[in-house]
Amino acid sequence: MKIAIDIWHPSDIHFFKNFMSIMEKKGHSFLVTSRKKDIITNLLDSYGIAHTVASRKGEGVIGLSRELLEHNYKLLKAARKFKPDIFLAFGGMSISHVGTLLRKPSISFYDTEHAKLIKLVTLPFITKVCTPQSYSDDYGKKQIRFKAYKEMAHLLPQYYTPDDSILDVLGVQKDEPYFLLRFISWNASHDIGVKGLSDKAKIQLVHLLEKHGKVFISAEENQLVPELRGRALSIDPKRYFDVISHAQLVVTEGETTATEAVILGTPAIYANPLLTGVMTEQIEKYGIVEHITNEEKLLTRVNEMVHDESLQEKLDVKRKMLLQDKIDLTQWMVEYVSNYPLKKSRKSSRSKFRRFL
Template identity: 35%
Template structure:
C-alpha cells in the first residue's frame, strides 16, 4: 500500500509504482485530496482511491487525519499488505502497526516536527537522504540522494522543450520561474519568504528576464497575468529550461537544482538537502534573515550572467555522486516485503539496508 498526501508524493512514487507493477507486485494507492495530487495521479494514469478530503485549515487537520487513518485501516485489513509506505508516513506507520504490515517511511524534512513526532515512533523503517541532519536511531537507513532524484534523474526524466510554446515563450527568450508558497503547512507557521512578490517580478524584468509565476493559492491580483497555464506534469520541463528559479518552497528549489538550473531559495527554514545542494554542488543558494529578499534577488540576477556550462558541470558531478532513487525505493520495498514473516513485524536487525 502506498499513501499519497501531497503532489510531491505522486512524483516520488510514480516510477516505483510502475516498476513494482512491471515486476508483478500488487500495488494499491490511496490518497487524501490535497491540491493537485489527485490531478497528477489521474494524469499519470495511476490507479488510486481517494479516501479523505483536504484540510482547509490547521484546525481541521486532526479531523481529516482521523478519517483518513480509519479508512486506510479498513482497506489494510481487507488487503493484508506486506508493506505500507509513504512520505512522512503518519497514517502509514499507524495503520501498519495495527495490521502486522511493515511500514517504510521516507522523509527529508527535519523541521516538520509534528509529522515526525506523530509518525516516527510507530514506523518500522525510516529512509532518509544521507544529508538528513537528525539521527533517528536503529530504524533509520540512509541513501546518497534526494527525493527529487526519484523522478528527475536522467534515467527517469528527459526534459521536453515544447513546453515553452505552451506558455508563450520563444526558445531564445531568457526567463525565470518564481514559486510562491502559501505558508499554511504545519511546519511553515511563523515563517515567510519574499517581502513583496511585485518587487521580485519588477527586478527580474529589469534584468531582461521574462517571468513565469506559480503559486500555492492566489497571488496578488496585479501579478495574475504572470501565472502560466500548462499541465501539472509539465512543470519540470519548464524548470529544466529556465535560466533561474526563485522559490519560497524547498522542493521546487531542489527540483531545479538537480535539473541543473540555478535555484534561489528564499526561506528561513534550511534543510539537510538544501544545504548540501548549496555547499557541495553550488546549484542552490539559500537566503534567510531580514535581508533575504534583496540578497536573493541580487543572486538571481547574477547567476543568469554565468556561462550555462557552469551549471552543467556542477550537475554532472552531482549525478556522478548521487543515485537513481527509484531503484533504491523499489529495492527497499521488495526486501521488506520478501523478508517479513506473515503477520509479524521485522526485527530491527533483519531490516534491509
C-alpha cells in the same frame, strides 16, 4: 507482494511512480490512497494511477489533526479490504498508525527534519525510516540512509527527458529567456509560524525579471495579489519539470522546486528560512543552490545572476559532480522493498496508538 502507498503531497506521486511501474512489471500490486490537496488527485488521474481519496486538506494544527483522523480511518478501511503486505509513504503519518493496527510493516521515506508534528505522530509507530545520507537526525536502528535526494527518483536522465514543446505551450521562442517563481502556501504543518517573501518583494522581483524575459509564477492563484495573477502558470501538472528545465533562473520558497531545478541543471535561489540537511548539503558541499532570505539581497543577487554569462557553465560543473556522487534512488527502492523480510513478526503498539487519537 501487495503494497499500499499513501500520498499526501504532489511530489509523492513523482517519487513513487517509477517505482510502481517497475514493481508492477514484476507482478506486484498496489493500493494508492490520496488526499484532496493542490493538484494531487488531478495528477494521479493524469498518470492513470487508480486511487482512493482518504481526506481533504486541513488548515492549521486543528484542521490537520482532524484530517489525520479521517485519513487514518479511510486508509484502515481500504487496507482491510486490500490486505497489503507492506505500507509505504513519504512522511508516513497514517501508514505508521494503520500499519501498527494491522500488524504490517510500514516504511517511511523522509527528508524534512523541522517537520516536528509529523515526526511526533509517526516515529513511535513506523517500522523503518529511509532518509538521505545528509539528513541530520538519527533514529537508530529504525533508520536506513540512501545516497540520493527524493527528486532523483524521477528526474535522473534515465527517467526524465526535457520536452522542448513546452516553449510553445508557454508562448516562448526557442532562444527567448524566461523565469520561474515558486511561491508556497505556508500552511503545511512544518510551515506554521514561518513566513515567506512579502507581496512587495514578489512584485519587485517580477518587475526586475520582466526586463529580461517572461515571468511565470507557480502558486495557488488566491495567494497572489491581483497585480501578479496574470502571470500564474497554467499548464498540465506533468509539464512542470519541462518548465523548470528550460527556465533561465528559478527563485523558489519551496525546497522541492529548488532541488528539482539543480538536478535538471537550472540555476536556483532558495528563498526560505527553513533548512533541511538535504538543502544544507546542496548549499555548503556542492554550492549548487543559493540561499537568500533577505529581500533586498535577493533582488540584488537576482540582478547579478541574470547578467552573469558564465552562470550556466559554472552550474553544469557542479551538477556533474552532484550526479556522480548519487545513486539511482528508484532502483534502490525496488531492491529494498523487494527484499524486505515480510515474514518477520511485528509487535503491536496499540496502547501507544490510542494516546495519539
